Every structure is written in C-alpha cells, then in structure tokens.
Amino acid sequence: MDNLLNRIKKDYPELSIKNGKKFTFRPPKTIIIGPSEPKMELLLLHELGHALLHHEDYKTHVDRLKMESDAWEKAKELSLKYDVEFDDDLMQTELDTYRDWLYKKSRCPICGLTRFQTPDFKYHCPRCELLLNKK
Ligand SMILES: [Zn+2]
Numbered sequence: 001m002d003n004l005l006n007r008i009k010k011d012y013p014e015l016s017i018k019n020g021k022k023f024t025f026r027p028p029k030t031i032i033i034g035p036s037e038p039k040m041e042l043l044l045l046h047e048l049g050h051a052l053l054h055h056e057d058y059k060t061h062v063d064r065l066k067m068e069s070d071a072w073e074k075a076k077e078l079s080l081k082y083d084v085e086f087d088d089d090l091m092q093t094e095l096d097t098y099r100d101w102l103y104k105k106s107r108c109p110i111c112g113l114t115r116f117q118t119p120d121f122k123y124h125c126p127r128c129e130l131l132l133n134k135k
C-alpha cells in the first residue's frame with residue numbers, strides 16, 4: 001500500500017492525500033484514506049478515479065450512481081497501470097450499496113412508492129401529489 005501511495009503521490013502531485021475515517025474524495029483535489037483493510041488499494045484507486053474524472057458536486061442521486069460506476073471503471077484502468085489486482089465483486093458490492101441508498105432515498109415516506117426527481121432535484125411522489133391536486 002505504501003508503495004502504491006508513493007507512486008500515486010509522485011504521478012499526481014496536485015492531489016492532497018490525507019488519512020481519515022473512511023475512503024472519500026473531497027472535490028476538487030483531496031483524497032481521504034480510510035483505515036487499513038484488505039481491499040484498500042482498490043478503494044484508493046476508486047477515489048483517485050473520482051479525482052481524475054473531476055467529479056464535483058453530487059447533484060442528483062441518479063448522477064451519483066453514474067459517478068460511482070464511472071470512478072470504478074477508471075479504477076479498473078488504474079489497476080492495470082499500478083499492478084493492483086482488480087476485484088469485480090468488490091465493485092459490484094460497492095455499487096449495490098449506492099443502489100440501495102438511492103432506492104431508500106427515492107421512496108415516498110408517506111406511501112412507499114418510488115418517487116421521481118425533477119430538474120430542481122426535488123422528489124415527487126406520483127401517487128401522493130395526485131391526491132393533493134384533487135383536493
Ligand atoms: Zn466513489
């Protein structure tokens with residue numbers, strides 16, 4: 001891991017890499033490294049993926065999922081460059097947690113139906129808003 005970290009620091013001197021509670025990318029140029037774990041090299045490459053793709057705000061939740069899968073695709077590329085073994089299962093598990101999160105976020109707290117987002121990022125429930133409009 002130290003070896004990988006040193007190579008990344010050398011290749012991307014513009015990035016600031018710090019230790020923290022969990023793996024995160026903080027736009028525009030900060031990568032936070034979480035606690036030691038078996039897959040930490042891939043998690044680091046994933047956060048590097050966000051940085052190299054210039055991901056900024058997580059505007060809509062749907063875009064967030066797209067950003068996550070793009071960052072994983074980038075991590076896959078980087079894993080070849082840095083000789084880190086890529087793990088598709090890890091990628092799928094990580095993406096699933098975003099899918100679950102997205103699903104929970106999008107559920108209507110009143111009726112449980114899946115809501116949709118308008119361009120202003122507000123959620124709307126097709127059922128409850130219809131009922132409101134009828135009143
Ligand atoms: Zn990510």
Ligand SMILES: [Zn+2]
Pocket residue numbers: 108109110111112113125126127128129
């Ligand atoms: Zn509803």
